[in-house]
Amino acid sequence: MNKDFGKLIESWIELQKSNRRDLENDENFWAYEEINSLTKTFPLYVLDFIEAACKVTNDDKILASLAAGPLEDLLVKNGNVVITEIERRFIKDAKLKKVLASVWENDIDAKVWDRVRVVVGSTPSL
Numbered sequence: 296m297n298k299d300f301g302k303l304i305e306s307w308i309e310l311q312k313s314n315r316r317d318l319e320n321d322e323n324f325w326a327y328e329e330i331n332s333l334t335k336t337f338p339l340y341v342l343d344f345i346e347a348a349c350k351v352t353n354d355d356k357i358l359a360s361l362a363a364g365p366l367e368d369l370l371v372k373n374g375n376v377v378i379t380e381i382e383r384r385f386i387k388d389a390k391l392k393k394v395l396a397s398v399w400e401n402d403i404d405a406k407v408w409d410r411v412r413v414v415v416g417s418t419p420s421l
Contacts (some may be wrong), residue, residue, distance in 0.1 A: 303329060304348050311360045330365050338373035341365055342380055349390050358390070359421045362397035370398060374407035385414050396420040 306326035313321050334341050345366050349358065369377055385391040397420040400408050 300344070300347070304344065304351060307344075308348065308352060308357055311357050327364075331368070334365065334368045335372045338369055338376045339380065341369050342377050342384075345369070345394070346384060346391065349388075349394060353390075355421050358394050359397055362394045362421065363399070366394060367398045367401055367403075370403045370407060370411065371401055374404050378407050378410050382410060382414055389418070392416075392418040393421060 303326055306323040307330060310318065310321055310323035310326055313323070315321050318324055318327070330341060330344060333344075345361055348361055352358065381395070385395050392415060395411060396415040396418040398411065403411070
């Protein structure tokens with residue numbers, strides 16, 4: 296958690312907008328690496344990141360990237376740790392629910408996935 300939170304969000308979003316084929320050479324690649332490493336060790340920080348990033352963009356491509364990247368990874372690696380907080384935060388927020396609806400089941404624990412589906416309900420994916 297070296298860089299400030301706002302810079303992390305800004306850089307991660309800019310990386311998603313990049314048209315480079317070699318993203319690992321993009322100046323904002325550090326943000327991907329930071330979130331990726333924090334997903335396992337500081338899951339609630341990553342959940343805060345996802346929620347904050349959702350608040351600063353309405354770009355469906357960025358929101359879909361949050362779903363397929365950090366949120367799905369978080370649910371796979373630490374779903375049991377964050378699911379109660381996801382239920383609390385996402386149930387009241389249509390945009391967050393839409394992002395959650397766009398996550399694929401992947402290797403998410405079955406009990407966590409069942410709870411995700413309850414939160415999502417009939418919300419369409421991105």
